[in-house]
Amino acid sequence: MDNFAKELERDFLDEAFTLVDSLERSLLELEKNPNEANSINEVFRAAHTIKGGAGTVGFDEIQHFTHIMEDVFDLVRKGKLFLSADDISIMLQCRDELSNMLYARENGDVYQSDSIKKLFDALTSLKSKAALETPPVKQPKTDTSSPSISNKDLELSNYDISVIHNLIEDGKTLYILKYKLNENYEMKEVSAFQLHALINDIGEIIKVFPSIDTLEDAFVDEVSFVVSCDKPADFIKDKTYLKEMVRDVSISSLDSKTIGQLEKPTSEETRTEAQTNEILPKAEQKPSDDTDLKQNQSQASDDNGDNVEKRNLSTLRVESWKVDNLMNQLGELVITKSTLSQLQFDFEKHSANIKTCLKEFLSGILKLNLSGESEVVSEKNEILTESLNAVFSMIENYGENIQKLNRISSSLQENVMNMRMVPIQMVFSRFPRLIRDISNKLDKKIDLVIEGVETEIDKGMVDDIFDPLIHILRNAVDHGIEPPEVRKELGKNESGKIVLKAVHEGDSIVIEVSDDGKGIDPEKLREKAIANGIFSAEAAAKMSQREILSLVFLPGFSTATQVSNMSGRGVGMDVVKKKIEEIGGNVGIATVKGKGTRIVIRLPLTLAIIQGLLIVVENMYYVIPVASVEETLILDLRQLKEINGRHAIELREKLIPILPLKRFFYGVPLNKDGEAKEYGIVTKYGDRVVCIIVNEVIGEQDIVIKPLNTKLIKSPGISAATVVGNGNIGYIIDTSQVISHYFKTIA
Amino acid sequence: MEIAKILNKRVGGDIDEQQVKSNVYFQGIAFYLGKSLFCMDIMSIRDIIAAKKIYKVPNTTDKLLGTINLRGEILPVYSLKLVLSIPDNIAGKNIIEEEEDKFIITVKKDRDIFGIFVDAIYKNMVATEENYREGNYLQKWSKNYLFNGVLLDEDNEILVLNIENLLRHLISLK
Numbered sequence: 001m002d003n004f005a006k007e008l009e010r011d012f013l014d015e016a017f018t019l020v021d022s023l024e025r026s027l028l029e030l031e032k033n034p035n036e037a038n039s040i041n042e043v044f045r046a047a048h049t050i051k052g053g054a055g056t057v058g059f060d061e062i063q064h065f066t067h068i069m070e071d072v073f074d075l076v077r078k079g080k081l082f083l084s085a086d087d088i089s090i091m092l093q094c095r096d097e098l099s100n101m102l103y104a105r106e107n108g109d110v111y112q113s114d115s116i117k118k119l120f121d122a123l124t125s126l127k128s129k130a131a132l133e134t135p136p137v138k139q140p141k142t143d144t145s146s147p148s149i150s151n152k153d154l155e156l157s158n159y160d161i162s163v164i165h166n167l168i169e170d171g172k173t174l175y176i177l178k179y180k181l182n183e184n185y186e187m188k189e190v191s192a193f194q195l196h197a198l199i200n201d202i203g204e205i206i207k208v209f210p211s212i213d214t215l216e217d218a219f220v221d222e223v224s225f226v227v228s229c230d231k232p233a234d235f236i237k238d239k240t241y242l243k244e245m246v247r248d249v250s251i252s253s254l255d256s257k258t259i260g261q262l263e264k265p266t267s268e269e270t271r272t273e274a275q276t277n278e279i280l281p282k283a284e285q286k287p288s289d290d291t292d293l294k295q296n297q298s299q300a301s302d303d304n305g306d307n308v309e310k311r312n313l314s315t316l317r318v319e320s321w322k323v324d325n326l327m328n329q330l331g332e333l334v335i336t337k338s339t340l341s342q343l344q345f346d347f348e349k350h351s352a353n354i355k356t357c358l359k360e361f362l363s364g365i366l367k368l369n370l371s372g373e374s375e376v377v378s379e380k381n382e383i384l385t386e387s388l389n390a391v392f393s394m395i396e397n398y399g400e401n402i403q404k405l406n407r408i409s410s411s412l413q414e415n416v417m418n419m420r421m422v423p424i425q426m427v428f429s430r431f432p433r434l435i436r437d438i439s440n441k442l443d444k445k446i447d448l449v450i451e452g453v454e455t456e457i458d459k460g461m462v463d464d465i466f467d468p469l470i471h472i473l474r475n476a477v478d479h480g481i482e483p484p485e486v487r488k489e490l491g492k493n494e495s496g497k498i499v500l501k502a503v504h505e506g507d508s509i510v511i512e513v514s515d516d517g518k519g520i521d522p523e524k525l526r527e528k529a530i531a532n533g534i535f536s537a538e539a540a541a542k543m544s545q546r547e548i549l550s551l552v553f554l555p556g557f558s559t560a561t562q563v564s565n566m567s568g569r570g571v572g573m574d575v576v577k578k579k580i581e582e583i584g585g586n587v588g589i590a591t592v593k594g595k596g597t598r599i600v601i602r603l604p605l606t607l608a609i610i611q612g613l614l615i616v617v618e619n620m621y622y623v624i625p626v627a628s629v630e631e632t633l634i635l636d637l638r639q640l641k642e643i644n645g646r647h648a649i650e651l652r653e654k655l656i657p658i659l660p661l662k663r664f665f666y667g668v669p670l671n672k673d674g675e676a677k678e679y680g681i682v683t684k685y686g687d688r689v690v691c692i693i694v695n696e697v698i699g700e701q702d703i704v705i706k707p708l709n710t711k712l713i714k715s716p717g718i719s720a721a722t723v724v725g726n727g728n729i730g731y732i733i734d735t736s737q738v739i740s741h742y743f744k745t746i747a
Numbered sequence: 748m749e750i751a752k753i754l755n756k757r758v759g760g761d762i763d764e765q766q767v768k769s770n771v772y773f774q775g776i777a778f779y780l781g782k783s784l785f786c787m788d789i790m791s792i793r794d795i796i797a798a799k800k801i802y803k804v805p806n807t808t809d810k811l812l813g814t815i816n817l818r819g820e821i822l823p824v825y826s827l828k829l830v831l832s833i834p835d836n837i838a839g840k841n842i843i844e845e846e847e848d849k850f851i852i853t854v855k856k857d858r859d860i861f862g863i864f865v866d867a868i869y870k871n872m873v874a875t876e877e878n879y880r881e882g883n884y885l886q887k888w889s890k891n892y893l894f895n896g897v898l899l900d901e902d903n904e905i906l907v908l909n910i911e912n913l914l915r916h917l918i919s920l921k
Contacts, residue, residue: 328819331819332819335819618841619841619842620802620803620805620841620842664805664806665805665806666805666841706819706820706821707821708814708821708823709822709823709859709860709861711859711918712811712823712859712861712917712918713804713807713811713814713823714807714921715804715805715806715807716806717806718804718805718806721814721821723816723819723821727816728800728802729802729814729815729816729821731802731804731805
């Protein structure tokens with residue numbers, strides 16, 4: 001396949017996936033408001049556009065499937081069919097199968113499934129249901145003297161049409177012959193074939209429909225031919241109208257005017273098309289062939305032309321790997337920038353030393369009062385002073401340019417980062433369907449409110465947050481929202497409300513899922529924790545409500561008394577927490593018994609470059625993400641407290657356990673009697689505060705994350721690497737992993 | 748035979764006429780680990796570079812010397828000596844300084860890339876039916892699952908690494 005065809009397919013698939021999403025959205029909307037015109041138009045438009053595109057790229061199974069979907073939506077649009085909730089379910093299943101077909105095509109396969117056949121039948125019966133609901137208006141019989149010429153009866157390909165064009169241009173006379181065959185004819189199976197032979201004797205057959213193979217196989221009640229013949233129409237009629245075999249015949253001549261009709265859809269379809277044109281924004285119409293293209297071009301020169309052009313110019317579709325490559329190179333730039341900054345720092349340090357020494361040196365020389373040679377020496381001193389001063393001003397100038405470079409690279413970083421951002425709608429759009437299906441299964445009424453869909457998120461995170469959000473939403477539907485009768489008794493609205501919201505807050509994206517269900521009972525959690533032996537009754541009694549609530553994130557911890565197939569098995573919230581932490585985020589929970597639960601996920605804006613605190617442990621560089629740092633301290637290890645054999649520091653009258661990284665990473669014990677100062681980095685792990693002890697803190701820097709092959713490099717607590725300013729490799733620490741491993745090992 | 752000629756030309760090695768006449772199985776690079784010789788199919792080799800600074804990854808196997816920064820990519824480097832139970836005095840250091848006369852061969856197998864630290868490069872080798880043995884011939888060596896066969900070179904028997912099994916072994920290390 002050539003590159004152009006591949007590109008065309010890719011474009012089609014991209015567009016089709018978007019349309020499939022909008023199809024789902026609109027169907028769900030239609031379920032709520034069956035007469036909502038926008039949604040009706042939207043579903044029709046989606047099916048129509050996919051059908052057209054699939055035809056262009058030759059994905060026949062998709063074209064046929066969307067064709068029948070389009071027919072059904074067309075009936076809805078014309079008010080001939082009303083979609084019940086069950087019908088919507090069928091259409092949603094169609095949407096799923098359509099999506100499967102697209103995925104298969106994306107992987108170079110053709111999707112096959114038994115359910116497609118069933119859905120075809122279901123759609124056909126929907127169509128016939130419409131026919132029963134409103135008897136079709138009888139169309140006046142077409143006048144045979146001006147028969148309608150329709151491509152529908154002939155299925156002419158673009159190639160056929162171009163052949164016909166050429167023949168007409170060459171001055172040939174062309175006819176379209178349509179025969180209705182007599183099914184009572186004794187040799188009806190061969191009648192079409194006989195007809196074919198008769199016509200072949202008097203002219204040249206350009207096209208026959210159905211195809212010649214079909215004619216040989218079985219009886220067809222209608223057959224059409226495109227024929228080039230220099231005899232008049234009556235002559236053809238006389239020769240071919242064999243009464244016992246043919247019920248009716250219509251002959252129309254084909255010239256340069258009528259050929260235009262063949263390129264356009266049939267009269268029925270033309271009407272549909274005309275209506276579609278009203279629905280579709282002009283710029284979104286996809287030309288299906290040359291004629292459409294021409295039409296669009298002529299429209300472009302009309303008043304809508306500006307819009308078409310603007311739309312094409314305003315967006316540029318770029319494959320994500322290209323942006324990733326750009327991001328990698330930007331990473332290299334950020335590292336080089338850090339190296340240059342480090343150099344500048346070193347230059348300044350040394351030049352300050354040189355300045356001081358030079359001053360002393362020069363004054364010393366003056367005091368020496370060397371006769372004879374003193375003039376030469378002072379001359380050389382002057383040159384030295386001048387040169388050094390020039391070097392100092394160059395260093396200053398260099399520093400200014402480094403600042404400039406800093407600014408440019410920061411803005412470049414911001415812009416490239418922006419390119420990776422996509423609206424969170426990409427994730428959220430999949431949930432209304434999910435909530436609908438689960439709530440239907442559980443016989444609950446739920447109103448899902450989605451806010452902040454335009455909030456942008458790094459494309460790399462889209463897949464990572466999907467599963468955690470599904471878990472949370474399922475929990476909300478299954479355990480949060482009460483059944484309608486219970487809600488009624490409690491004086492609540494029968495429909496439960498789940499709000500899914502996304503907002504930007506500083507350097508983070510905050511995703512919030514809240515429900516107005518029954519909330520979590522902290523007392524139940526407390527009892528369960530004691531029963532499971534996680535805490536003693538005494539310890540549990542001392543715990544704050546927040547500490548108790550954080551128990552839901554423990555593996556295997558569920559208060560659900562009944563396990564459903566949705567949730568309640570105690571797997572879920574711990575996985576949610578793990579997944580979110582893997583991408584550098586954190587998750588919190590708040591609940592009011594009887595009022596509802598709110599779960600808040602906080603994610604970093606991007607995954608490629610983070611703000612990190614560069615530290616040194618045993619002469620090796622490490623990075624702690626700034627997001628997990630509460631504060632840094634200079635420690636005097638002699639002040640360490642010892643409780644039950646464990647060390648802690650005292651900070652604002654609170655004891656905080658310590659975690660010496662050199663012990664964790666290198667097994668080197670902490671020398672708490674030594675005079676050397678060490679640094680403490682206070683970090684939070686869930687509700688626990690821990691002080692990580694390191695040898696040196698260099699400072700906060702932009703850290704370019706370099707992935708590690710975790711199949712080969714399995715170091716607990718090390719999530720990735722980076723290259724620091726001086727070219728050394730530093731490892732990025734996952735503080736939560738380090739803390740949980742360390743306390744497990746010393747326990 | 749044509750392939751052998753082309754390979755010979757491309758490698759520029761001293762491959763004699765006899766070898767060119769025989770069937771070529773594969774072409775490899777032979778290298779030293781201490782005094783022992785080993786060989787690797789060139790199709791698995793991505794780069795051969797002078798040994799760069801290696802940074803130990805804490806809490807990992809000794810056999811993983813650490814990581815290197817190769818053109819912005821962070822790659823693990825292994826001590827093949829320790830994998831083959833040959834003593835290695837550079838292992839265990841936090842930072843292994845660069846050494847111009849030592850080499851790191853980076854190996855690519857599907858999506859995984861890793862480096863192995865070698866003491867010296869011996870020469871290019873061409874495996875033919877005359878000088879290459881496999882199967883039962885390997886039985887006398889321990890850890891022979893890590894090898895594909897043996898190249899006979901004058902008095903030397905050079906073991907040829909089985910990269911697939913080596914990678915599998917490295918992944919299994921704890």
